[in-house]
Amino acid sequence: MAQFVYTMHRVGKVVPPKRHILKNISLSFFPGAKIGVLGLNGAGKSTLLRIMAGLDTDIEGEARPQPGIKIGYLPQEPQLNPEHTVRESVEEAVSEVVSALKRLDEVYALYADPDADFDKLAAEQGRLEEIIQAHDGHNLNVQLERAADALRLPDWDAKVEKLSGGERRRVALCRLLLEKPDMLLLDEPTNHLDAESVAWLERFLHDFEGTVVAITHDRYFLDNVAGWILELDRGEGIPWEGNYSSWLEQKDQRLAQEASQEAARRKSIEKELEWVRQGAKGRQSKGKARLARFEELNSVEYQKRNETNELFIPPGPRLGRQSH
Numbered sequence: 001m002a003q004f005v006y007t008m009h010r011v012g013k014v015v016p017p018k019r020h021i022l023k024n025i026s027l028s029f030f031p032g033a034k035i036g037v038l039g040l041n042g043a044g045k046s047t048l049l050r051i052m053a054g055l056d057t058d059i060e061g062e063a064r065p066q067p068g069i070k071i072g073y074l075p076q077e078p079q080l081n082p083e084h085t086v087r088e089s090v091e092e093a094v095s096e097v098v099s100a101l102k103r104l105d106e107v108y109a110l111y112a113d114p115d116a117d118f119d120k121l122a123a124e125q126g127r128l129e130e131i132i133q134a135h136d137g138h139n140l141n142v143q144l145e146r147a148a149d150a151l152r153l154p155d156w157d158a159k160v161e162k163l164s165g166g167e168r169r170r171v172a173l174c175r176l177l178l179e180k181p182d183m184l185l186l187d188e189p190t191n192h193l194d195a196e197s198v199a200w201l202e203r204f205l206h207d208f209e210g211t212v213v214a215i216t217h218d219r220y221f222l223d224n225v226a227g228w229i230l231e232l233d234r235g236e237g238i239p240w241e242g243n244y245s246s247w248l249e250q251k252d253q254r255l256a257q258e259a260s261q262e263a264a265r266r267k268s269i270e271k272e273l274e275w276v277r278q279g280a281k282g283r284q285s286k287g288k289a290r291l292a293r294f295e296e297l298n299s300v301e302y303q304k305r306n307e308t309n310e311l312f313i314p315p316g317p318r319l320g321r322q323s324h
Contacts, residue, residue: 004028005069005183005211006052012060012235013047021047023235024061029183029211036222036244037215039232045215048232049073049185052213065183072181076188078172082161086154089171090144093178097137104128147174150200151193166192177204186214190221219244 006029013022021044029035037045050056051063053073065071080089091098107125110116132138148156151170154163163171169192176184184205190198202224205212213230216222222229222244229240229247240247 003030004066005031006063006065006071008052008061008063010061011051011063013044013051013056013058014060015047020235022051022059022232022237025235025237026061027230027237029213031182031211032209034205034212034225034227035214035230036226036228037213037230037232038222038247043232044235045232046076046187049187049213049215050075053185069183070179070181071183071185072176072179073185074169074173074176074187074189076169076191077165078169080160080168080172082159084160085156086148086158086160086163086171087144087156089160090148090153090175090178093175094135094137094140094144097132097135097140100128100131101137101140104132143178147178151197170197173201181210183211184208184213186212186216188216189214190216190218 006027008025008027011022011025011027012020014020021042037048039045047056051059053071055073084092104125107121107128110121111118136143147153151174153170153174154167160168160171173189189201193201198218198221202221205214205225212225214221214225224243226243227241229242229244231238231240231247231251240250242250
């Protein structure tokens with residue numbers, strides 16, 4: 001398996017009027033990582049997922065999955081074919097298995113023809129059975145019924161065009177989970193789910209072997225699912241190991257440290273400002289150096305100089321060891 005399933009290198013995103021909502025972000029995601037994305041409204045959370053899904057390519061830098069990695073994306077307003085029924089929409093996720101089951105029935109029927117090419121039929125039967133077995137296709141109906149019940153889907157024969165926005169989201173989520181991609185990008189996956197459905201989704205993601213990147217305001221969900229928190233703050237990405245509760249503790253410590261550093265910076269500025277106001281004479285080169293130092297201390301970029309935007313988010317322990 002590849003070391004990373006997805007990489008972003010110096011990614012930036014500018015929106016009108018020339019505002020950087022993402023700046024120079026480099027991310028590397030390991031297989032199996034479970035990541036919750038946090039940030040204020042407008043911080044670029046949904047934009048980040050759209051970039052990772054390959055839907056927003058008007059960016060600076062590069063964002064790409066590793067070859068062969070299948071990505072599944074749940075937007076806040078998923079698109080479904082309005083003419084399909086709920087079952088037809090969900091079965092799109094397992095279309096290969098559905099087609100294989102249908103064709104296998106046809107192959108069985110062809111055996112009744114005495115003039116059939118039995119060797120050819122046997123070869124096709126073997127190929128179809130491999131597909132079905134690989135996806136536990138003989139239990140497909142059971143899989144569909146369980147997922148539909150867990151996510152409280154409408155009746156199978158209900159038309160998509162008649163569904164509410166919340167019902168459409170649940171259908172889209174069900175379809176996505178049944179696709180079993182290597183990486184799930186979920187934008188507010190718990191919206192329109194009741195408590196039992198959220199609990200089921202948490203268990204599903206706990207057992208999911210792929211990588212998960214989820215945006216959600218559900219703190220309990222983040223506590224039970226996330227092994228890492230990626231915070232988007234003023235365009236930059238800040239990684240925190242642990243779930244939501246752990247993030248709160250680490251965030252509090254970081255803010256206290258920043259406050260201490262800011263106090264020291266203010267003290268240095270006041271000292272330099274006092275020297276500037278004295279109107280020092282002579283030793284002009286030293287004076288120029290001190291003025292440059294004053295300007296540096298007064299710069300908002302000063303405290304970011306030694307920081308890096310290169311983020312590596314490893315898989316970490318299984319979620320059961322970190323969840324509360």
